[in-house]
Amino acid sequence: MAGGPLARQGGLLSEEFDDELLVYDEQRDVACRLNHTAALVWRLCDGKRSIDDLVVELGEKADRDMVHVALDTLVEHDLLESGYERRDPAAARVSRRRFIRRVGIAGIAAMNIPMVYSLLVPAASAAASGTGYLGYYGGTVR
Amino acid sequence: MHRLRFDSFGVAAEIACDDRALLGAIEGVLPPGWHRSDRTPQVRFALTRAGTVTVDGVEFHHPEIGYEEALPRLASVVRHELALHAPAHIFIHAGVVAADGAAIVLPGSSGSGKTTLVAELVRAGAGYCSDEFAVVDGHGRLQPYPKPLSIRGERAVLGAPVPVPAERTVREAVRPALIVFTRYEPRARWDPVELTAAEGALALLEHTVAARSRPGPALAVVARVAREARVIASPRGGSDAAAAALLEALAESVDPSDR
Numbered sequence: 001m002a003g004g005p006l007a008r009q010g011g012l013l014s015e016e017f018d019d020e021l022l023v024y025d026e027q028r029d030v031a032c033r034l035n036h037t038a039a040l041v042w043r044l045c046d047g048k049r050s051i052d053d054l055v056v057e058l059g060e061k062a063d064r065d066m067v068h069v070a071l072d073t074l075v076e077h078d079l080l081e082s083g084y085e086r087r088d089p090a091a092a093r094v095s096r097r098r099f100i101r102r103v104g105i106a107g108i109a110a111m112n113i114p115m116v117y118s119l120l121v122p123a124a125s126a127a128a129s130g131t132g133y134l135g136y137y138g139g140t141v142r
Numbered sequence: 143m144h145r146l147r148f149d150s151f152g153v154a155a156e157i158a159c160d161d162r163a164l165l166g167a168i169e170g171v172l173p174p175g176w177h178r179s180d181r182t183p184q185v186r187f188a189l190t191r192a193g194t195v196t197v198d199g200v201e202f203h204h205p206e207i208g209y210e211e212a213l214p215r216l217a218s219v220v221r222h223e224l225a226l227h228a229p230a231h232i233f234i235h236a237g238v239v240a241a242d243g244a245a246i247v248l249p250g251s252s253g254s255g256k257t258t259l260v261a262e263l264v265r266a267g268a269g270y271c272s273d274e275f276a277v278v279d280g281h282g283r284l285q286p287y288p289k290p291l292s293i294r295g296e297r298a299v300l301g302a303p304v305p306v307p308a309e310r311t312v313r314e315a316v317r318p319a320l321i322v323f324t325r326y327e328p329r330a331r332w333d334p335v336e337l338t339a340a341e342g343a344l345a346l347l348e349h350t351v352a353a354r355s356r357p358g359p360a361l362a363v364v365a366r367v368a369r370e371a372r373v374i375a376s377p378r379g380g381s382d383a384a385a386a387a388l389l390e391a392l393a394e395s396v397d398p399s400d401r
Binding site for chain 1: 222226338339340341343344345347348350351352353354355357358361362365369
């Protein structure tokens with residue numbers, strides 16, 4: 001079946017880590033860290049697999065809500081080429097809430113929830129005054 | 143105009159000035175590792191006795207400050223431009239100290255207190271590599287960049303010099319063992335959390351001078367450094383307590399077989 005979500009490849013540089021992925025968007029100068037689940041979904045987005053196919057590929061812990069959460073996050077960070085449209089925020093929130101309710105705190109702690117953290121890479125002249133990192137220092141990660 | 147041509151980290155540069163007597167002072171603030179060169183300059187700087195600093199013809203500072211104050215600004219601009227254009231190294235804004243060939247990297251913005259912490263670490267026994275840049279070569283090793291250590295006051299252009307004994311200045315490349323994201327917060331307790339390598343690499347990118355202009359090499363280098371090192375983050379209170387904790391963490395991070 002054609003028309004499944006397709007991961008964007010053009011204009012991106014990436015570095016693989018154990019179970020995470022760092023992607024640099026050369027068009028926007030934004031760097032994104034994909035956690036294990038988000039990276040897994042992104043790699044599976046070949047434009048052929050449907051959402052149901054992705055659920056099957058991801059195994060027994062996955063469901064449609066989880067895949068939607070991943071795809072919502074990926075499309076928000078401009079990491080999908082085609083095959084998935086940005087959804088109504090209310091629908092996205094429902095999927096996220098249902099998924100979190102299902103996996104519980106343990107699931108979130110186990111990083112089952114797909115997350116993408118992004119950073120607007122500063123211009124060279126501003127790199128000296130970077131804002132710090134994560135919640136510690138009011139960084140620009142979202 | 144009188145001209146001084148030099149190379150530093152593979153970048154050919156020229157500084158012109160309108161007073162020959164200033165050349166000696168300019169030489170005194172050039173980046174670590176500079177040497178004279180006749181290569182065609184890739185970047186041209188100028189300083190006038192009146193205090194004007196230009197880079198490739200673009201004026202950076204107006205002359206109201208005079209050359210004494212303009213000199214450290216010229217030095218800072220030169221270091222920045224060379225960091226941006228160095229072909230074989232990636233420069234990350236960070237303090238770096240080392241012990242037994244293993245380095246602590248302290249990425250941080252100007253004014254984040256990293257120089258204070260570097261000075262405290264050196265006082266506590268670490269070797270001094272840099273208080274401005276982690277200079278990473280193609281093998282993921284950190285090249286020493288020991289510009290004179292100085293701590294700026296709130297408004298001062300010239301920092302107060304911190305003497306570093308010659309034997310405490312690191313002259314060889316070291317490997318990254320511990321990357322620490324930290325910032326001074328009054329009454330903060332040292333309570334580090336471990337970051338993943340990907341978290342560390344993303345955070346390093348924010349302090350990488352050429353991240354936008356050369357994203358491919360920059361991404362590869364920060365990934366390599368973050369994979370090799372342990373990455374932690376914590377706010378800190380006093381620099382003496384933080385320095386002791388960091389040296390302990392460095393010792394824990396180093397495989398005894400690497401010593």
